[in-house]
Amino acid sequence: MxxxxxxxxxxxxxxxxxxxxxxxxxxxxxxxxxxxxxxxxxxxxxxxxxxxxxxxxxxxxxxxxxxxxxxxxxxxxxxxxxxxxSTVEEPTLPRDATYLKATYFEYASPDIVREQFATHLAYHTEQLRRWEWHVEQLRSRGTDLMQRRLAEAPESRHAAIVAYKVHVYEGMAERARAEVAWAERGLALVDRLEQD
Amino acid sequence: MxxxxxxxxxxxxxxxxxxxxxxxxxxxxxxxxxxxxxxxxxxxxxxxxxxxxxxxxxxxxxxxxxxxxxxxxxxxxxxxxxxxxSTVEEPTLPRDATYLKATYFEYASPDIVREQFATHLAYHTEQLRRWEWHVEQLRSRGTDLMQRRLAEAPESRHAAIVAYKVHVYEGMAERARAEVAWAERGLALVDRLEQD
DNA sequence: TGTTACATGTAAGTCGTTACATGATTAC
DNA sequence: GTAATCATGTAACGACTTACATGTAACA
Incomplete structure (x- = not known):
């Protein structure tokens, strides 16, 4: 909820x-x-x-x-x-269709597998760009939302308000980097398997 | 579906x-x-x-x-x-309550924030251990499921069957490592913010 | 004798998606 | 005039959760 x-x-x-x-x-x-x-x-x-x-x-x-x-x-x-x-959130249980499908990629042709990894790569590359941009915006306090938020808060809280959001967006960027790396290793793997 | x-x-x-x-x-x-x-x-x-x-x-x-x-x-x-x-899966749109909540951690006390990061850390440390164990099992082809699966497939496909599953579980392990690192950086951040 | 594991379901309710539907406003 | 954007909804359906419900089997 x-x-x-x-x-x-x-x-x-x-x-x-x-x-x-x-x-x-x-x-x-x-x-x-x-x-x-x-x-x-x-x-x-x-x-x-x-x-x-x-x-x-x-x-x-x-x-x-x-x-x-x-x-x-x-x-x-x-x-x-x-x-x-102020309530502690339980970790979300995973439900990832791409990873689930990838578990059974031996049933798909190498081209389909490549297309899947390429889609994953393109999507998360774009996401990474977005998150990095947002981190930059936040650090320079450039977003509309952040301006409005800071205007309403006492100056002593400003550092925390920005820092937690930066931490989240950097976390999202790290995730995107991990997905990009995963897709790249995946593409290399298809090639290797096809050569044998 | x-x-x-x-x-x-x-x-x-x-x-x-x-x-x-x-x-x-x-x-x-x-x-x-x-x-x-x-x-x-x-x-x-x-x-x-x-x-x-x-x-x-x-x-x-x-x-x-x-x-x-x-x-x-x-x-x-x-x-x-x-x-x-053989159909390409569209990437899943994110819905992560922990990250959402973390975006607004300035509203919580440092102790609650620490507890949230500590919960996250403990959960993903345990998950990491599990995924690493599964990767090991797969590589040595030790799981029941894998034995059954390999028995029914021609030997020429064995490499691919194992390789894709290893790739997925290594990806999950990488994700867990990223979450562990995120929680650790989060704990350090609370300390830093509290000192100021 | 009681606890845990095995084993299978129903029912009510909430959450989320997709398709349908409508109309004003802005920019070309 | 017409297309894109602004703006707000309903309805039907499907996915998921939580609580309820039942009974056998193994083990100590």
Whole structure:
């Protein structure tokens, strides 16, 4: 049940609409927890009913025919976020389809295996680039979210706020590096097996 | 929908009961895909209805009052397994509650943060030990499952069968090492932040 | 006699995906 | 005018979790 906490956490940096949250989830800094837009809209309505967030309907465009709903954390929402952060999380049990499939690669042709490793390599190379970019942004405190967050916190906490996020994103970058290396060793392995 | 393929893959090494499959999933070599026992029993019945596996009811114990159901792959099941292995898997989108939580560790006390990193460290140290053990077992071809699998395959494929599994388990070991290192750096970080 | 392991399920509920559906606004 | 983006949802289905439920067999 971490989706709600991911949402609460992002709203802690300031008001956002469901649309913005979906964007932030999928392409930007918070690619640690994946969620689709129907899930996000549904959960936001649920959080609103539980009074953990409050919605403000805003007109959109000059005519204001369209509206959007900007959500903010309530006091109760903030407390729930703090409570959650202060409980120890059990490690996630693995469920990795690529690794599972790779266990049985002897049933596939070398070309398919190469394609699988190449896809893995391309994906995680791109991810690595993203994470490294985010670490850089964080260190120079360049992201919007970080600016907003720091503005609302006392200066004495600034170091910790940045440091933990850098630690997470560096961890994600390390993971991506491990996947890139794994895929490269995999490609070398196919070649070796084919030569025999 | 990888649970079914995980089951088909394990049955490829020979007949097994739901109970044995659940054990194998959770504590032994195939800890790449997690599943609970109700899920496994349900999916096996479904696979049976779809004729991808066949069940043989066997008596258990000397009186044979109790029974167990041993499942084997059918020809169609084997074909489905081959088909699946030959399709390229899209990378899994991340959903990691520990990393998500760590992003907001500034809201937790240093002791809670230490406890979280220590839990992470202990878990992945244990996992690393397991994966390294499995790699050793595989290399010496010592596991039951591997013996059965090799017995049914032509000798020319033996190298590939072992090599791909070693590659996967080494990848899992590398991942565990990365998590151990991440948790250790995390513990050092808390200390540093507390000193300032 | 009691505990652990073996063995198999059902049922209720939550979480997550995919497809469907709608309409305004912006930029070309 | 038309395409992309902004913006918000519903509905159906499938995957997964947790609690409940039952009984045999082996071992001390």
């Amino acid at each position: 971490s989706l709600r906490h991911a949402l609460l956490a992002m709203l802690d940096a300031g008001a956002m609409t469901g649309y913005e949250l979906a964007k932030t989830f999928d392409q930007s800094a918070n690619r640690v927890w994946h969620a689709t837009h129907p899930q996000i809209y549904t959960e936001l309505r649920k959080l609103e009913r539980e009074k953990l967030v409050a919605a403000r309907e805003e007109p959109r465009g000059p005519q204001g025919k369209a509206t959007k709903r900007a959500y903010t954390l309530t006091e109760a929402g903030y407390e729930e976020l703090s409570r959650w952060v | 990888s649970l079914r393929h995980a089951l088909l893959a394990m049955l490829d090494a020979g007949a097994m009961t739901g109970y044995e499959l659940a054990k194998t999933f959770d504590q032994s070599a195939n800890r790449v895909w997690h599943a609970t026992h109700p899920q496994i029993y349900t999916e096996l019945r479904k696979l049976e209805r779809e004729k991808l596996v066949a069940a043989r009811e066997e008596p258990r114990g000397p009186q044979g009052k109790a029974t167990k159901r041993a499942y084997t792959l059918t020809e169609a099941g084997y074909e489905e397994l081959s088909r699946w292995v």
